[in-house]
Amino acid sequence: MRTSTGARAGQxxxxxxxxxxxxxxxxxxxxxxxxxxxxxxxxxxxxxxxxPTLANFRQAFDEQPLLHAALNSLLAALGAALIAVVIATPxxxxxxxxxxxxxxxATGWVVVSQAFPFVLVIIPLFLVLKNLRxxxxxxxxxxxxxxxSLPFAxxxxxxxxxxxxxxxxxxxxxxxxxxxxxxxxxxxxxLAPGIVxxxxxxxxxxxxxxxxxxxxxxxxxxxxxxxxxxxxIGAEGVADLGPLAAAAFLATLPSxxxxxxxxxxxxxGMLTGAVKS
Amino acid sequence: MTSVTGxxxxxxxxxxxxxxxxxxxxxxxxxxxxxxVLPALIPILVLSxxxxxxxxxxxxxxxxxxxxxxxxxxxxLNFRDLLHDSLFWESFRIGLVWAVGVTVPQFLLALGLALLxxxxxxxxxxxxxxxxxxxxxxxxxxxxxxxxxxxPDAGILNExxxxxxxxxxxxxxxxxxxxxxxxxxxxxxxxxxxxxxxLLAGLQNxxxxxxxxxxxxxxxxxxxxxxxxxxxxxxxxxxxxxLNLIWNFNSFALVYVLTGGGPGGRTRLPxxxxxxxxxxxxxxxxxxxxxxxxxxxxxxxxxxxxxxxxRGGDDA
Numbered sequence: 001m002r003t004s005t006g007a008r009a010g011q012x013x014x015x016x017x018x019x020x021x022x023x024x025x026x027x028x029x030x031x032x033x034x035x036x037x038x039x040x041x042x043x044x045x046x047x048x049x050x051x052p053t054l055a056n057f058r059q060a061f062d063e064q065p066l067l068h069a070a071l072n073s074l075l076a077a078l079g080a081a082l083i084a085v086v087i088a089t090p091x092x093x094x095x096x097x098x099x100x101x102x103x104x105x106a107t108g109w110v111v112v113s114q115a116f117p118f119v120l121v122i123i124p125l126f127l128v129l130k131n132l133r134x135x136x137x138x139x140x141x142x143x144x145x146x147x148x149s150l151p152f153a154x155x156x157x158x159x160x161x162x163x164x165x166x167x168x169x170x171x172x173x174x175x176x177x178x179x180x181x182x183x184x185x186x187x188x189x190x191l192a193p194g195i196v197x198x199x200x201x202x203x204x205x206x207x208x209x210x211x212x213x214x215x216x217x218x219x220x221x222x223x224x225x226x227x228x229x230x231x232x233i234g235a236e237g238v239a240d241l242g243p244l245a246a247a248a249f250l251a252t253l254p255s256x257x258x259x260x261x262x263x264x265x266x267x268x269g270m271l272t273g274a275v276k277s
Numbered sequence: 278m279t280s281v282t283g284x285x286x287x288x289x290x291x292x293x294x295x296x297x298x299x300x301x302x303x304x305x306x307x308x309x310x311x312x313x314v315l316p317a318l319i320p321i322l323v324l325s326x327x328x329x330x331x332x333x334x335x336x337x338x339x340x341x342x343x344x345x346x347x348x349x350x351x352x353x354l355n356f357r358d359l360l361h362d363s364l365f366w367e368s369f370r371i372g373l374v375w376a377v378g379v380t381v382p383q384f385l386l387a388l389g390l391a392l393l394x395x396x397x398x399x400x401x402x403x404x405x406x407x408x409x410x411x412x413x414x415x416x417x418x419x420x421x422x423x424x425x426x427x428x429p430d431a432g433i434l435n436e437x438x439x440x441x442x443x444x445x446x447x448x449x450x451x452x453x454x455x456x457x458x459x460x461x462x463x464x465x466x467x468x469x470x471x472x473x474x475x476l477l478a479g480l481q482n483x484x485x486x487x488x489x490x491x492x493x494x495x496x497x498x499x500x501x502x503x504x505x506x507x508x509x510x511x512x513x514x515x516x517x518x519x520l521n522l523i524w525n526f527n528s529f530a531l532v533y534v535l536t537g538g539g540p541g542g543r544t545r546l547p548x549x550x551x552x553x554x555x556x557x558x559x560x561x562x563x564x565x566x567x568x569x570x571x572x573x574x575x576x577x578x579x580x581x582x583x584x585x586x587x588r589g590g591d592d593a
Contacts, residue, residue: 007498011393015400018390022407025466028433029422045436087320090313098310106314113325114520115575117527119551120568123561124331125324127340147324150317179309208415210530211548215556226417230534233421241425248421252414259413260406263474 032245033057040242056242057250060232063243066250068221069228076138076213076224077206080145084153085199087146089191092157093183097166107158110151122215129216136218144212149202156201160194161187197265204255225251335565342559355566365567367542368550369574371457375546376526378457379464384518386465387472392506394473395480408470416467420534423463424450450536456543460535467531468524472517479513480506519582523575547571 027047032040034052039045060066095103125144126135134140164187172182210226217223220231229251232244336355340348359365394401411419426432427449435446449459483506491501507514529548532538538545538553547567555564 011396011398012400014389015393015398015404018386018393019400019404019407021466022404022411022470024433025422025426026410028426032425032431040431042431045431045433047433087316091317094310094313100310102310102314106318109321109326115523115527115572115579116329117548117551117568117571117575118529119548119555119564120332120572121325121328123335123555123565123568124328127561128328128331143320143324147320150321150325154317204413208413208417210415210417210533211552215552226415226530229415229417229421233424233534239424241428241431244421245425248418252418255413255415256409259409263409263412 029245029249032241033249035242037242056246059240060243060247060250063240064228064231064247065221066225066228066247069223069225070251072138072222073207073225076141076145077203079138079142080149080206081199081203083142083146084149084202085195088150088153088157088198089195090183092154093161093187095154096158096161097169106154110154113151118211122212126215135216136222138222141213141216141224144216145202145206145209148209148212149205152205153198153202156198157191157194160191160198163194164190194265197262200258200262204258207255332565332568335562336569337566338562340561340565342556342561344559348562351562355563356570358563359566359570364542365547365550368545368547369570371543371545372526372547374457375461375464375528375532375544376522378461379468379525380518380521382461383465383469383472383521384514387469387476388514390469390473391476391480392502394477408473410470411467412470412474414467416528416530417534419463419467420531423466424535427459451540453540453543456536456540460532460544463531463535464525464528468521472521475513475517476510479510482513483509515582519579522578522582526575526578527571 031047031049033056034054035049036051036053036055039049039051091106094100095106129135129140129143132140134143168186168190169182172186173179177185208226209224213224213227214230217227220228229244229247232247233239337350337352338348339351339354390404394404414422426434429435429446429448434449438444438446447455449455487505488501491505496504526546527548528546529552532544532546533549533552536544538549548571551564551567551571554560554567
């Protein structure tokens with residue numbers, strides 16, 4: 001492409017500004033996590049800790065049940081991701097391949113559900129789960145997460161199913177394979193990467209989720225990581241910055257890792273949805 | 278992994294004529310379809326559609342938490358009270374300011390970044406890699422992180438402002454005049470990558486040859502953007518903007534962690550208000566009525582978006 005030098009320079013300046021805007025809060029978080037209390041109290045904060053220390057991490061684990069909370073988050077996120085994908089895949093296949101009323105209604109629901117204010121759903125859910133004695137339990141939270149991640153899971157999966165040519169399934173049917181056999185031996189393997197990406201996305205969504213966990217989990221031992229993180233901020237809004245930064249940094253790592261793996265695939269799924277709708 | 282990215286996108290362009298050409302489903306396979314759909318459909322009905330309808334019903338009752346007397350149907354009383362609840366309307370106004378205040382700058386910045394990243398620039402990979410960070414971070418962590426940045430004593434923002442000679446800074450999140458703008462900045466930061474990536478994907482769907490043809494014809498950058506890029510990008514741009522408006526209007530975690538709705542209610546978004554009403558004061562019926570009003574507003578937003586979209590179809 002022909003671009004003048006001046007325009008090129010302008011583009012780089014803009015790009016650098018964006019990079020700074022994107023990076024600086026995160027770098028500051030990391031820097032804070034490794035600072036000694038003394039350096040944190042200094043009047044003129046520095047970008048790079050002069051005496052990097054792991055003390056904040058130790059103190060964070062001492063102050064709050066972080067490990068336990070991470071385990072809770074892991075269980076809730078894994079459970080939600082697995083169940084969501086197992087039940088969403090067959091439905092997505094029907095939505096992608098058939099133009100039945102049901103498939104169209106489901107597509108409509110996927111779009112509309114993006115617009116729910118959760119408060120209208122959480123109050124009745126709270127009452128129902130309370131009656132089922134599933135309040136304050138990970139099982140109840142997993143149930144909520146499954147349904148909550150279904151719209152986007154369906155959205156992504158429908159895109160992936162459409163990418164598998166229907167002719168392949170028809171060819172298998174002509175060769176005498178039954179419906180189920182076709183699905184399992186022809187479609188499923190081609191769909192596998194998409195299913196994995198969807199599951200990972202559902203995992204990250206549940207790992208990061210805060211509102212439902214805040215409302216549904218009361219006992220400290222049952223709370224998930226995002227809820228426990230807020231305990232570092234005292235009632236008066238005062239926080240011990242070092243341990244807070246350390247814990248927040250740790251809580252981000254799993255999501256970052258998973259997201260780095262699947263980011264390109266989500267983009268694909270998202271785009272299909274946006275263009276199609 | 279990378280190679281598959283384009284596949285769904287390509288698929289989206291496939292003419293829809295394919296589906297009707299498939300053989301009509303026989304009755305037997307209809308049963309099979311139900312069998313495949315039910316595992317997802319039942320949870321959706323029980324845990325999503327059901328509660329939503331139940332929530333609407335609750336809005337017409339005096340349901341409270343921990344009350345021994347039975348819940349009673351009180352008709353439109355909650356809505357009448359809401360109408361006179363100035364705090365609620367204030368939070369509503371804040372919600373709209375926040376939703377627009379986040380969505381519009383976010384869109385413009387994301388559009389700029391997407392156009393940049395679509396060029397052959399050297400640091401492009403770094404920008405793409407960095408964009409993952411805000412996107413993947415738990416909202417709670419984003420809130421905590423920015424609290425640390427905004428911290429009046431140990432935060433980097435005031436220190437930077439000081440170094441640049443721009444005054445001694447202030448306690449951004451606790452002062453009445455700066456709290457809302459300060460959380461809006463965080464909202465923009467947090468959602469920008471997702472918008473960028475969506476727009477970038479849309480850009481990459483626009484045919485390069487058209488650009489080159491326009492350039493050969495002597496069209497300037499702005500003209501090329503207006504006549505080639507924007508028309509192709511428009512559907513994605515509108516969809517992501519509508520979704521962002523709705524998501525932002527409904528947001529909770531970020532502001533809950535940043536300010537808890539303060540100072541003096543200046544950042545109390547409707548969701549925070551409804552949350553407090555329901556789970557701090559136990560007013561389930563009243564909070565459900567708030568939820569209903571929010572749904573109504575969102576429906577209007579959606580309707581405006583749909584009308585805009587239909588109109589746009591005529592222009593293009």
